[in-house]
Amino acid sequence: MTASGGGGGGTNDGAATNGGDRWDQLLTSYNVKQLLDSVDAFLFDCDGVIWRGDVLIDGVSETLDFLRSLGKKLVFVTNNSTKSRKQYSQKFHSLGIIVSEDEIFSSSFAAAMYLKVNNFSEEKKVYVIGGEGILDELKLAGYTGLGGPDDGKKTVELKPNCLFDHDKNVGAVVVGLDPNINYYKLQYGTLCIRENPGCLFIATNRDSVGHMTNLQEWPGAGCMVAAICGSTEKEPIVVGKPSTFMMNFLLQKFNISTSRMCMVGDRLDTDILFGQNAGCTTLLVLSGVTNASALEDPSRKIRPDYYTNKVSDLKRLFLNDSQQV
Amino acid sequence: MTASGGGGGGTNDGAATNGGDRWDQLLTSYNVKQLLDSVDAFLFDCDGVIWRGDVLIDGVSETLDFLRSLGKKLVFVTNNSTKSRKQYSQKFHSLGIIVSEDEIFSSSFAAAMYLKVNNFSEEKKVYVIGGEGILDELKLAGYTGLGGPDDGKKTVELKPNCLFDHDKNVGAVVVGLDPNINYYKLQYGTLCIRENPGCLFIATNRDSVGHMTNLQEWPGAGCMVAAICGSTEKEPIVVGKPSTFMMNFLLQKFNISTSRMCMVGDRLDTDILFGQNAGCTTLLVLSGVTNASALEDPSRKIRPDYYTNKVSDLKRLFLNDSQQV
Structure with a gap:
C-alpha cells in the first residue's frame, strides 16, 4: 500500500471524492x-x-x-512564453534532462504559428509585451518583432504637447508574461490595438499566476493580458492552453x-x-x-x-x- | 441659429437620433x-x-x-486618482480657475472615505498601486499607505530561493491610475490580496483610457485594475464613477x-x-x-x-x- 492512499483491490477505491464517477x-x-x-x-x-x-x-x-x-x-x-523552444531545450539540458526542440510546444511558438497559419503578412510588424522567447519564435517564423525586453527600460513623461508615437505598420500585438511590464509598453500595445486598423490582439495564455521562482507564485501572463483588455476594451485570441x-x-x-x-x-x-x-x-x-x-x-x-x-x-x-x- | 444645429422653435428639433425620446x-x-x-x-x-x-x-x-x-x-x-483634492484645487488655480477643495470629489478621496465609512482599522496598512493623491488622502483620513510612487523604481529578480516579502498587516490594496506600474507593485498587491486574510481590493475607477496629455489618450486605471483582477481572479470594490x-x-x-x-x-x-x-x-x-x-x-x-x-x-x-x- 502506498502513502498516497487508495486501494490495490479490484474495486475502484481510488475514486476519492465522488464514488463511482470516473473523474477526480x-x-x-x-x-x-x-x-x-x-x-x-x-x-x-x-x-x-x-x-x-x-x-x-x-x-x-x-x-x-x-x-x-x-x-x-x-x-x-x-x-510560459518567456523562452523559445530552443531555450526550453537548453533549460532541460541544464537540469540534466534530454529533451529535443521538437518535443516542446511553448506558447511563444504557438503565437508565431498562429500568425503563420492565418497568413499574417511578413511586411507587417508584431509588437511584443513579453519575453525574448516570443521574439525568437517570431523571427524563426519570418516575422519582425518590436518591443519585448528592449522596451523594459523605456519611460514615458506625461508632458503637454508630447505625442507618444507608435509604428502604424504593427498588425499584431502579442502579450505574454512580462516581468518588465511598464507604462510605455502598455501605451504602445494599446495604441496599436486601438488605432492600427485590423491589428490583432494575441495572448500567449491567461494564467493568473505561476511558479516563476521555486518558493512562490508571481503574476502570470493573465495579469498583462488583462491589463491590455482593460485599456483596449477588447478580448484577445488565446493561443496557449x-x-x-x-x-x-x-x-x-x-x-x-x-x-x-x-x-x-x-x-x-x-x-x-x-x-x-x-x-x-x-x-x-x-x-x-x-x-x-x-x-x-x-x-x-x-x-x-x-x-x-x-x-x-x-x-x-x-x-x-x-x-x- | 447656432453652428451646433438644432432649432430655436417650439418643437423638440434637438432630439437628434431618436425622434421624440428624451435622451440623446x-x-x-x-x-x-x-x-x-x-x-x-x-x-x-x-x-x-x-x-x-x-x-x-x-x-x-x-x-x-x-x-x-x-x-x-x-x-x-x-x-483621476493621481491627485488629492488639495492638489486638484492647486491645478485649477494654476489654470486661472478658483475652485475650493470642498468642491472637489476625487476618486483618491473616495478610496479613503470608503475605508473610513467601513470602519477600516487604523492599525492596518493600505498598499497603493497609484499616485501620490491616494497616499495623501489616506493620510488625511488617518491611514498608513505603502507603495505608490516610491515603489515605481523597485525591481524584482526571479532568482531561485529568493522570497518576495510583503507586509502581512496590509488590509486593503487600492488600485488607481499608475504610470509607474511595474512587476514589483503587481506582485506586492497580488500577494496582499491573495494571502492576507480579508484584504480588500479597492479600485478608484475602471476608466479604460484617459487624456493624460492634451494630444492623446493613455491607459487609465482600468488597465491597472484589470491587471490585478487577472492575477488575483478577484473583482474590486469600485469607489469612483x-x-x-x-x-x-x-x-x-x-x-x-x-x-x-x-x-x-x-x-x-x-x-x-x-x-x-x-x-x-x-x-x-x-x-x-x-x-x-x-x-x-x-x-x-x-x-x-x-x-x-x-x-x-x-x-x-x-x-x-x-x-x-
Whole structure:
C-alpha cells in the first residue's frame, strides 16, 4: 500500500471524492497501471509540474526515463512564453534532462504559428509585451518583432504637447508574461490595438499566476493580458492552453490519437481544461498552483480524470504495484 | 441659429437620433434654457471636460464664471486618482480657475472615505498601486499607505530561493491610475490580496483610457485594475464613477436633490452612467474620450439626456438664444 492512499483491490477505491464517477480519482498503485496501459503519449506542463522556477521537482528525471523506457512519447506543452523552444531545450539540458526542440510546444511558438497559419503578412510588424522567447519564435517564423525586453527600460513623461508615437505598420500585438511590464509598453500595445486598423490582439495564455521562482507564485501572463483588455476594451485570441490551437501542431508531429494521450498539469483552468478540450485523459499534479483544498471546493467545475501529488508518483506507484504482484 | 444645429422653435428639433425620446438630445439654443432652469448644481468630470492633460479646454473658464453668475453650484467629480483634492484645487488655480477643495470629489478621496465609512482599522496598512493623491488622502483620513510612487523604481529578480516579502498587516490594496506600474507593485498587491486574510481590493475607477496629455489618450486605471483582477481572479470594490459612492458625500455637502443636478462628462460608462445611477440629468461632451461616431453605434446602451461638443456650449448657446429673443 502506498502513502498516497487508495486501494490495490479490484474495486475502484481510488475514486476519492465522488464514488463511482470516473473523474477526480486519486492515482493509486492500482489505477496507475490502467492509466499507463491506456496512454501512448504523455503531455506535460512544465512550471509546477517538471520544475518550480529553475529547480527541478523531486523525482522528475527518473520518471521521464521510466516512461520513455515503457515506450511512451513525451511532449512538453507550456504556457510560459518567456523562452523559445530552443531555450526550453537548453533549460532541460541544464537540469540534466534530454529533451529535443521538437518535443516542446511553448506558447511563444504557438503565437508565431498562429500568425503563420492565418497568413499574417511578413511586411507587417508584431509588437511584443513579453519575453525574448516570443521574439525568437517570431523571427524563426519570418516575422519582425518590436518591443519585448528592449522596451523594459523605456519611460514615458506625461508632458503637454508630447505625442507618444507608435509604428502604424504593427498588425499584431502579442502579450505574454512580462516581468518588465511598464507604462510605455502598455501605451504602445494599446495604441496599436486601438488605432492600427485590423491589428490583432494575441495572448500567449491567461494564467493568473505561476511558479516563476521555486518558493512562490508571481503574476502570470493573465495579469498583462488583462491589463491590455482593460485599456483596449477588447478580448484577445488565446493561443496557449486551454485553447487547443497547439494540439494541431502536436498531432502533425506525432501520429497518436488524442484519446491515447494524457495531459499532466498543475492548473485546472489551463492544463486540465486543455486536455479535456482535446479529448485526452487528464492527470492533475498538486506540485504547483492547485493545492489539495482546491479539490474540495464545491464550486469547482473542472475535474481531472486522475490527481496525484507529483509526477514521480507515476513511477513510484507503478513499481510499488509491480513489487506487490 | 447656432453652428451646433438644432432649432430655436417650439418643437423638440434637438432630439437628434431618436425622434421624440428624451435622451440623446443635441444641446441647442432652445433646450439649453430648459436645462439651466431645471438644474441647481452642475457636476463636472475634469479630464476631457475641463482640461486635456494640463491644457484647459477652450472657453471653460468663462463658462464656469457664467454658471456661477446664474447662482449654480459647481462640483468637480473626477475619477483621476493621481491627485488629492488639495492638489486638484492647486491645478485649477494654476489654470486661472478658483475652485475650493470642498468642491472637489476625487476618486483618491473616495478610496479613503470608503475605508473610513467601513470602519477600516487604523492599525492596518493600505498598499497603493497609484499616485501620490491616494497616499495623501489616506493620510488625511488617518491611514498608513505603502507603495505608490516610491515603489515605481523597485525591481524584482526571479532568482531561485529568493522570497518576495510583503507586509502581512496590509488590509486593503487600492488600485488607481499608475504610470509607474511595474512587476514589483503587481506582485506586492497580488500577494496582499491573495494571502492576507480579508484584504480588500479597492479600485478608484475602471476608466479604460484617459487624456493624460492634451494630444492623446493613455491607459487609465482600468488597465491597472484589470491587471490585478487577472492575477488575483478577484473583482474590486469600485469607489469612483459609475459607482455612486461619492454621491453620498456630495449630498452631505450640498442640500440639493439629485434631480436638480446635471452630471457633465465625456465618458458614457463612467460619467453618464454615474449621473443616471444617481438620478441626475446628464450632459455628454464630445471633447474627451467619446466622439460623435460613438453616438451612432447601435449597440450603445448608455444614453445621456443631452450631448454637445464642449462645456462652453452651455454659455454660447444660452447667449445666442438670449440675443435672438
